[in-house]
Amino acid sequence: MNTNTPPASPRPGDSYVQSFARGLEVIRSFSASAPQQTLSEVAAQTGLTRAGARRILLTLQTLGYVESDGRLFRLTPRILDLGFAYLSSMPIWDLAEPVMEELVEQVRESCSAAVLDGLDIVYVLRLPTHKIMRTNLGVGSRLPAAWTSMGRVLLAGLPDDALQARLQGLIPQRFTQHTVMDMPTLLERIRQARTQGWCLINQELEEGLISIAAPLTNRAGQTVAALNISGQANRSSAEVMQATMLPALLRAAQSISRMLGTQHG
Amino acid sequence: MNTNTPPASPRPGDSYVQSFARGLEVIRSFSASAPQQTLSEVAAQTGLTRAGARRILLTLQTLGYVESDGRLFRLTPRILDLGFAYLSSMPIWDLAEPVMEELVEQVRESCSAAVLDGLDIVYVLRLPTHKIMRTNLGVGSRLPAAWTSMGRVLLAGLPDDALQARLQGLIPQRFTQHTVMDMPTLLERIRQARTQGWCLINQELEEGLISIAAPLTNRAGQTVAALNISGQANRSSAEVMQATMLPALLRAAQSISRMLGTQHG
Structure with a gap:
């Protein structure tokens, strides 16, 4: 059961880094019901354009957080490092x-x-x-x-x-x-x-x-x-x-x- | 023991979203030895400017991934959602x-x-x-x-x-x-x-x-x-x-x- 409410609507000010926020949304778009997604699916899930979703996915792939067979993208265990930063702190x-x-x-x-x-x-x-x-x-x-x-x-x-x-x-x-x-x-x-x-x-x-x-x-x-x-x-x-x-x-x-x-x- | 090697040097191309990559680095800069950090400490850990680190931290705070008493920043349990996206997939x-x-x-x-x-x-x-x-x-x-x-x-x-x-x-x-x-x-x-x-x-x-x-x-x-x-x-x-x-x-x-x-x- 995941009752997680979406984060409060961001109020983009001078200091808000939109591309970073969107990137985190891309990570969260993967789930038990969507363990592997195409570019179009990620775009649809996150409200990004295909071009925007592609840039985020390729960045995640470059950093080793996502792997792909060319068509389907999925998260790698490196993603756990982000949560591990919290747990170990x-x-x-x-x-x-x-x-x-x-x-x-x-x-x-x-x-x-x-x-x-x-x-x-x-x-x-x-x-x-x-x-x-x-x-x-x-x-x-x-x-x-x-x-x-x-x-x-x-x-x-x-x-x-x-x-x-x-x-x-x-x-x-x-x-x-x-x-x-x-x-x-x-x-x-x-x-x-x-x-x-x-x-x-x-x-x-x-x-x-x-x-x-x-x-x-x-x-x-x-x-x-x-x-x-x-x-x-x-x-x-x-x-x-x-x-x-x-x-x-x-x-x-x-x-x-x-x-x-x-x-x- | 964490033997995690840093991700392979990113090759920033047209598709690489630098601000997203930097944001993930900010998350990873928190650890058992640095559970709470000042703006300057985050900047020093990640190689970002103070202004850059501040924008990322404020974005994380707006999204509920970081909390702060004004001086010290720390991760919140919402960070676990990112790893949970992987585990549940x-x-x-x-x-x-x-x-x-x-x-x-x-x-x-x-x-x-x-x-x-x-x-x-x-x-x-x-x-x-x-x-x-x-x-x-x-x-x-x-x-x-x-x-x-x-x-x-x-x-x-x-x-x-x-x-x-x-x-x-x-x-x-x-x-x-x-x-x-x-x-x-x-x-x-x-x-x-x-x-x-x-x-x-x-x-x-x-x-x-x-x-x-x-x-x-x-x-x-x-x-x-x-x-x-x-x-x-x-x-x-x-x-x-x-x-x-x-x-x-x-x-x-x-x-x-x-x-x-x-x-x-």
């Missing part, structure tokens, strides 16, 4: 994983870390448990913040006015019969996450999926990421997960936050 | 993970998938086992192809002339006392991987690290990725790993290759 990348591995070992459920981007959460680390998963959420995957436990914990980290402003743009979507649809209740649940320091979501995003999240904070006490455990309702009820897994999750989150505080502020 | 992304989870469950060692980029392998999926790992190899990490089991299997997938041409650019590096340093032996090992359909590397990259890899092939029989299991010499010898884990690895690789063949050619 996050202190969480190094610090959190060993703690998360211990947590998975302890609770025998999968554990993930995510950050907030607008109204989405974006996965930055994920340790699956060795059970076949129905969902396939790798690094870079997005989910709607308002209906995920990590999202509510991350939204709870915003000052209340910023939180309310951000939720203005939200259009509630019914994922299951449990999805909280009205804004006052949603806001209340987010504030509850802020007060108690964690959040449990019971099948609001997907039937059968229960997850608990806790914030990861920096030295200044700001929430910089969230950590979660997700389980299946048919294996453990929400009450059992809260009773048995929440303490371990909170310990792990505190341990990572302490390291973030010491090493990187 | 790979059929392996959906198909391989369940099979890899079963494999990890069976052999109790970590399992990864990687693709070839020049003389590097790039990790596209990784399932750690729940043992604390010494190495931290997430998606997008690079290792030198010639001294990794996945790399030798991927190089073995090249036609012999392409293989020899590619190895021209290789400068052998001693990682351990076991590292194969001379090119004829290296070439022989890669050809051996081609003949036998798998490769075992015993502590050539890192003391104590043993790994076995097998190719993932498409319908046309071309090697598109590699799958590996890596273990520790102090837990299992190379002989034991080969005897106990190779059959499971080969079955998993064949099963993924079959799915690649059916679904995507």
Whole structure:
């Protein structure tokens, strides 16, 4: 599921480099449904002229980010370097994983870390448990913040006015019969996450999926990421997960936050 | 370890969009050692003028790829969308993970998938086992192809002339006392991987690290990725790993290759 909203309309000023912005659009035009594209397809996807799309694709090819058989273009793994620049610039990348591995070992459920981007959460680390998963959420995957436990914990980290402003743009979507649809209740649940320091979501995003999240904070006490455990309702009820897994999750989150505080502020 | 060689010198022709190429360089200038940068630092890292760096950074900020407190700039998680465009355009992304989870469950060692980029392998999926790992190899990490089991299997997938041409650019590096340093032996090992359909590397990259890899092939029989299991010499010898884990690895690789063949050619 990719709920990524397009970036806010750029306001081209003196400083806006249109050709660079268009180039990034060309990269984003490739996807699961369009893994390989012709020049015309890229042009149609991005709104560029064929000549414009061609210049961008040839530049990407010169730099090794795209390869082509002459007709079809596709991205190369070098593209991952761009995201890797982000991941390796996050202190969480190094610090959190060993703690998360211990947590998975302890609770025998999968554990993930995510950050907030607008109204989405974006996965930055994920340790699956060795059970076949129905969902396939790798690094870079997005989910709607308002209906995920990590999202509510991350939204709870915003000052209340910023939180309310951000939720203005939200259009509630019914994922299951449990999805909280009205804004006052949603806001209340987010504030509850802020007060108690964690959040449990019971099948609001997907039937059968229960997850608990806790914030990861920096030295200044700001929430910089969230950590979660997700389980299946048919294996453990929400009450059992809260009773048995929440303490371990909170310990792990505190341990990572302490390291973030010491090493990187 | 990032052995990523800079892209081949671009040959700016009529079709080369210099400002786009420079913009990508700005993204890549962020890293673990430079997670936040001032305008001057970005300019120094990329060789751009301050004015040029400023235009790129402001464009990235307008698009939501960079955030700033006015002085320091840092990447946002939106950058991951660029890499996600690549990962989600790979059929392996959906198909391989369940099979890899079963494999990890069976052999109790970590399992990864990687693709070839020049003389590097790039990790596209990784399932750690729940043992604390010494190495931290997430998606997008690079290792030198010639001294990794996945790399030798991927190089073995090249036609012999392409293989020899590619190895021209290789400068052998001693990682351990076991590292194969001379090119004829290296070439022989890669050809051996081609003949036998798998490769075992015993502590050539890192003391104590043993790994076995097998190719993932498409319908046309071309090697598109590699799958590996890596273990520790102090837990299992190379002989034991080969005897106990190779059959499971080969079955998993064949099963993924079959799915690649059916679904995507």
